[in-house]
Amino acid sequence: MSAKVGVLIYPGTNSEDETLKLLHDVGVDARLVHWSEAATLPNYDAYVLPGGFAHEDRIRAGAIAAHDRMTDSVIEGAQKGKLVFGLCNGAQIVLEAGLVPGTGPVRRPTAAFTRNSPNGKFICRHVHVRLAIDPQRCAITAALPKDSLIPAWAAHGEGRLAATDAHLKEIASGGHLAFVYAHADGSVDDRAVPNGSALGAAALTNREGNVLAIMPHPERDAWGFNHPDRARGTDMLAPSGGVALFESFAKALK
Amino acid sequence: MQPYRRTRPLPKNFEVIAKSEHEIRSAASAAGLALRVDELRRIADHLGRNPTLVEAYAFDAQWSEHCSYKSSRHHLKNLPTTGPTVVVGPGEDAGIVHLGEWKGERYGVVVAHESHNHPSQVVPFEGAATGVGGIVRDVLCMGAQVVAIADPLRFGRVEDADSHQRYIATSVVDGIAAYGNAIGVPNIAGDVYFDGQFDNNCLVNVVALGVINESEIIHSAAPPGSEGWDIVLVGKATDASGFGGAAFSSLALDAQDAEANKSAVQVPDPFLKNVIMRASYRVFEYLREHKITAGFKDLGAGGIMGCTAEICSSGGYGAVIDLDDVSTSQENLPPAVIAIGETQERLTWIVPPGVTSEILRIYNQEFSLPQIARGACATVIGCVSKAKRYVMRTGDEIVMDVDIDFLTGTIRDELPFKELAASDTPEPSAIDRLRADHPAEVLTKILAHRDVCSRAPLYKQYDGVVRGCTVLERGAADAGVIAPVRGTPLGMAVSVAGNPRYGKIDARRAAEHAVLEAVCKVVAVGATPIGLTDCLNFGNPKKEDQYSELVAAVDGLGRGARALGVPFVSGNVSLYNEAAAGNAIPASPIVACIGALADISNVITPAFKGSGYALYYVDAGANHNNGGSVLAEVLGIQLSYLPPIDFDVAAAQLTALRAAMDAGLIRACKAVGNGGAVSTIVQMAFAAGKNGKRFGARVERSRKFSTLDEGGGFIVEVASREAFESFIPTVAAHHIGAVTGDALLIVNDQRFNIDDLHASWSAPLAEVYA
CATH class of the missing domain: 3.30.1330.10 (PurM-like, N-terminal domain)
Structure with missing residues (x-):
């Protein structure tokens, strides 16, 4: 029997539909789990936390949601080795829950996605992210080729990784830095980073490699028509680059 | 719901009958009513009595320009x-x-x-x-x-x-x-x-x-046969926001209430709206599955009164509303504020009584509105009536009882205008x-x-x-x-x-x-x-x-x-x-x-696609320099001249261009807008540059094509001149130049570096929205 994946809807989540559709399209047995159904969450084999503004992003993005009853099941599941895939607001929740980088106790985050630099404002911009770890290091990226370049849309107000120098060092040396922002040709520099994120970080994983938290949205560059460089006559409904990460996630479930 | 408790008696009626024009005008002004004296008299004549205060504010909202479009x-x-x-x-x-x-x-x-x-x-x-x-x-x-x-x-x-x-x-x-x-x-x-x-x-x-x-x-009307159906109010607890400032202060609130309600401005709650939208989608699903017809309408100007009166009168019905059943954010809100205030994030359903409990369950339990925002909920506040009256009750008082069609009917102000x-x-x-x-x-x-x-x-x-x-x-x-x-x-x-x-x-x-x-x-x-x-x-x-x-x-x-x-x-x-x-x-x-x-x-994008492709200007009936152009302003030319549009040309050209598009002949297209044709061409190069593709253009000004015209039309990029010209045989498509591969713009003998132009174009608002 295939793995059952729960796509969590917290009050304020807003990206559940496109996330669910892409999961279905890559063959994942996924369903939306609404906050009123939190009690059913332990029955799922993996969790996807989509984008949005869970609990209105009060205090700090993801901070309240990390203490939501739904997140209890996510934390428990992650500790048992279930896959947890957080996207944008979902990534913020995963960090606030302390699952990633996972170098401290649960719900005592050692790193957070914070207000964008330089002006603290929301930014919507097309980006690329490059795989910065050995693919096998994280179960969710395991099926990707080395150095994979994935197109995505950054759409967030709080995506700047911030942590103490010691914790940043730990993230870098511990293999937690899963994806970094990059240019379309794969090169990496400050201009490729849309939000001032420390280490140019776009995504982090935990020590065990079963949790991935990614800020930009690969699911919004999933189809030919989503990609900014479109030309008439190309198959707009064919998969685009963002699908690769979801396909890798699907393979990890098998 | 909170029982309504008055802390001091409210004036029951707005006195119109037997009052002088001056008296009515000053009373209206003191109450913050925008209704004119003739309108107030018309209301009193129709009712055969003085309107209650709630009625006066209800007509004030319904007959406002905002709701009635009376002069437009x-x-x-x-x-x-x-x-x-x-x-x-x-x-x-x-x-x-x-x-x-x-x-x-x-x-x-x-x-x-x-x-x-x-x-x-x-x-x-x-x-x-x-x-x-x-x-x-x-x-x-x-x-x-x-x-x-x-x-x-x-x-x-x-x-x-x-x-x-x-x-x-x-x-x-x-x-x-x-x-x-x-x-x-x-x-x-x-x-x-x-x-x-x-x-x-x-x-x-x-x-x-x-x-x-x-x-x-789903229509914004009480469905046929909906007599006796429930009127369900969904959303934020009704508060004192969004009630006309002057009107609100004229309601003689306690000092402490007035302090709490300083703001007469509506307060947004997108978080609550996110949840209400998704809960409403679930209700749509439920109604579809069970093939239930219902009415649904948003609360805007005129608040509960405006929405419920319009949705019921559109269906040919009346309504009875119990203001005491409205969830409010504080006690002692005057009935007029509950009835007419424009608290945001609210909607009204008209549903058969048999499904009401399921609708309430979806909003209140499944989507837990009361936990999302204090006092937010779905609640029954009244019912659809066969009698075409609009009635509002609070306690044992009737605070409003009027002919619903008179309340929501068309009114018209004839105002003088000239050609x-x-x-x-x-x-x-x-x-x-x-x-x-x-x-x-x-x-x-x-x-x-x-x-x-x-x-x-x-x-x-x-x-x-x-x-x-x-x-x-x-x-x-x-x-x-x-x-x-x-x-x-x-x-x-x-x-x-x-x-x-x-x-x-x-x-x-x-x-x-x-x-x-x-x-x-x-x-x-x-x-x-x-x-x-x-x-x-x-x-x-x-x-x-x-x-x-x-x-x-x-x-x-x-x-x-x-x-x-x-x-x-x-x-x-x-x-x-x-x-x-x-x-x-x-x-x-x-x-x-x-x-x-x-x-x-x-879909066609404005980004240039290929070096050597031809550029055309397609006229859309308005290719004139005019006094409102950016060029005129940059040159400091004052000119009150906006020439007429030849809509016959426009319609024919749009049809021809659409046909050329359907035939796959158009590689890129952009409408000529502010700044004129050449600024449009430059932006087509910028669009390609955004995806890392460097293009420029070489264009020739001519008697027929002025590069700074901004009256409309299109710039199009085509791969085959012959094929395109067979589609647009009119004189109104001019071959103006070609796309180049060197990130330079050449207009006759003037040369521009596309990157420099991009820097000039990008800077101004970056400073404002830094």
């Missing part, structure tokens, strides 16, 4: 509103146009257009945010998924970083971003102009778009100066002009890609395009237009230009125009000059829409956009156009 409706009826694409025309909360068919299902686009100008001038963040919230509800209540918004904005001068105008221009954008992003609706189109005549009156218009299976439309003179007397010397050879720096100045330069610093704060269905995001093309129905190739385009520099010269022709520009922008992305919507932003209708502009603009909208064969399906009117000193905004008819793409694979 009889002009608006001349707009074309029918056609093969119209599914629901004007009259409900939103219009619906037919988008396309897929596997036997018919899909429609739900469209509504609204302004939130006055609130945004006072409290820009909240005013703009509630503008988004209100219009999104209008689309939602038709039973639709809300899939996109667009925001035409007009601000004052923002050069001074410390000015109030700068504060408004940035806070409005922050407010729209905060609301739209949180509810998860992408912002895919919009425009912005800056002008001193908006210093005291910014314009914040918002267009909201939904998608719906045409067999699943405006057409602005078609050009001054030859000024025209010659416009068409002369200009030094190279003129192009740089045009690209850095506030109405031409890059809007990216503004719109990059908007989530343009949430829902994952965006095809052309903001800034990628003249119109935004989404694939709104998941799993189908159907595409929906939307554009906005309305040039205030034209509005200053000639209201009628500015309106015609707005229609033409909006339609051209939709055609430019390869879509077929299927519907229009308008927001008429004007000054004081009681001043003949200003009212005449409104009348002329409606005439211009009608002429343009008829000529191009695109109907208006919804709209809005915002009047009294006038500063205390009496100076009004420029005539601002703002138009949005909806387009349909049968297959998004045929």
Whole structure:
């Protein structure tokens, strides 16, 4: 029997539909789990936390949601080795829950996605992210080729990784830095980073490699028509680059 | 619900009978009523008694310009509103146009257009945010998924970083971003102009778009046979916000209450709205599954009273409302405030009593509204009555009992207006100066002009890609395009237009230009125009000059829409956009156009595709230099000249261009807009550059093609000249040059580096929206 994946809807989540559709399209047995159904969450084999503004992003993005009853099941599941895939607001929740980088106790985050630099404002911009770890290091990226370049849309107000120098060092040396922002040709520099994120970080994983938290949205560059460089006559409904990460996630479930 | 407790007696009635005109006027003014003496007397005559205070405020809201369109409706009826694409025309909360068919299902686009100008001038963040919230509800209540918004904005001068105008221009954008992003609706189109005549009156218009299976439309009316059905109020706890400031203070509240309610401004709650939208989608599903017909309507101006009275009277029924059953955020709210205040994030259902408990369960338990915001809930507040009366009760008192049709019926103010003179007397010397050879720096100045330069610093704060269905995001093309129905190739385009520099010269022709520009922008992305919507932003209708502009603009909208064969399906009117000193905004008819793409694979972008491809200018009947052009302003030429549009040419050219597109001959296309043809060409190179492709262009000015003309038309890139010319055999497509591969723009003997031009174009708003 295939793995059952729960796509969590917290009050304020807003990206559940496109996330669910892409999961279905890559063959994942996924369903939306609404906050009123939190009690059913332990029955799922993996969790996807989509984008949005869970609990209105009060205090700090993801901070309240990390203490939501739904997140209890996510934390428990992650500790048992279930896959947890957080996207944008979902990534913020995963960090606030302390699952990633996972170098401290649960719900005592050692790193957070914070207000964008330089002006603290929301930014919507097309980006690329490059795989910065050995693919096998994280179960969710395991099926990707080395150095994979994935197109995505950054759409967030709080995506700047911030942590103490010691914790940043730990993230870098511990293999937690899963994806970094990059240019379309794969090169990496400050201009490729849309939000001032420390280490140019776009995504982090935990020590065990079963949790991935990614800020930009690969699911919004999933189809030919989503990609900014479109030309008439190309198959707009064919998969685009963002699908690769979801396909890798699907393979990890098998 | 909280029992209503009075802390001091309220005046029961508003005394009209046997009072002098002067007495009525001062009493009305003291109560903050905008009703005129003749209107108050008409109400008392009809009732055969003095109106209660609640009734007086109810009529004040219903007969306000905002709700009644009393000085515009009889002009608006001349707009074309029918056609093969119209599914629901004007009259409900939103219009619906037919988008396309897929596997036997018919899909429609739900469209509504609204302004939130006055609130945004006072409290820009909240005013703009509630503008988004209100219009999104209008689309939602038709039973639709809300899939996109667009925001035409007009601000004052923002050069001074410390000015109030700068504060408004940035806070409005922050407010729209905060609301739209949180509810998860992408912002895919919009425009912005800056002008001193908006210093005291910014314009914040918002267009909201939904998608719906045409067999699943929910109407804003009590359904046939709904006598005795429940009236369910959903959403935020009713509070004192959004009740006219003067009126509210006149209700003699306790000092402490007054302190708690200082603000008469509506308060947005996008977080709650996010949840209400999703809960409503679940209700739609439930009603569909069980084949239940219901009525659904958004609460806007006039609050509970306005919404419930209109939804019941539209169905031919009356209503009985128990104000005591309304969830309120505080005790002791006066009945008039509960009845008429405009607390945000509320909607009303009319449902058969048998399903009420399930509706309440979905909102209150499954989506736990009471835990999302204090006092938020779905609750029964009354029922539909056979008697066509509108009755409101509190405690054992009847505070309102009127003929529902009299309350919601059409009223009309005949105001004087005059025919405006057409602005078609050009001054030859000024025209010659416009068409002369200009030094190279003129192009740089045009690209850095506030109405031409890059809007990216503004719109990059908007989530343009949430829902994952965006095809052309903001800034990628003249119109935004989404694939709104998941799993189908159907595409929906939307554009906005309305040039205030034209509005200053000639209201009628500015309106015609707005229609033409909006339609051209939709055609430019390869879509077929299927519907229009308008927001008429004007000054004081009681001043003949200003009212005449409104009348002329409606005439211009009608002429343009008829000529191009695109109907208006919804709209809005915002009047009294006038500063205390009496100076009004420029005539601002703002138009949005909806387009349909049968297959998004045929979408056309403005980005250059190939070095050596030919460039054409396609005239659309308005290729004239004019006094409202950016060029005229850059050169300092004062010229009150806006030439007429040849709509026969426009219609023929649009048809020919669409045919060339369908034949796959057009590689890139962009409508000529602010800054003229050459600035359009440069932006086509910028669009390619965004994807790392470096192109330039070589173009020749000629007697037939002036590179700085901005009257409309298109620049198109084609691979085969022969094939294209066989499609556009008219004299109105001019071969003007070619795309080059070297990131240089060469216009006759002038050479520009595309990167330098890009730097000039990118800088101005980056400073404002830093």
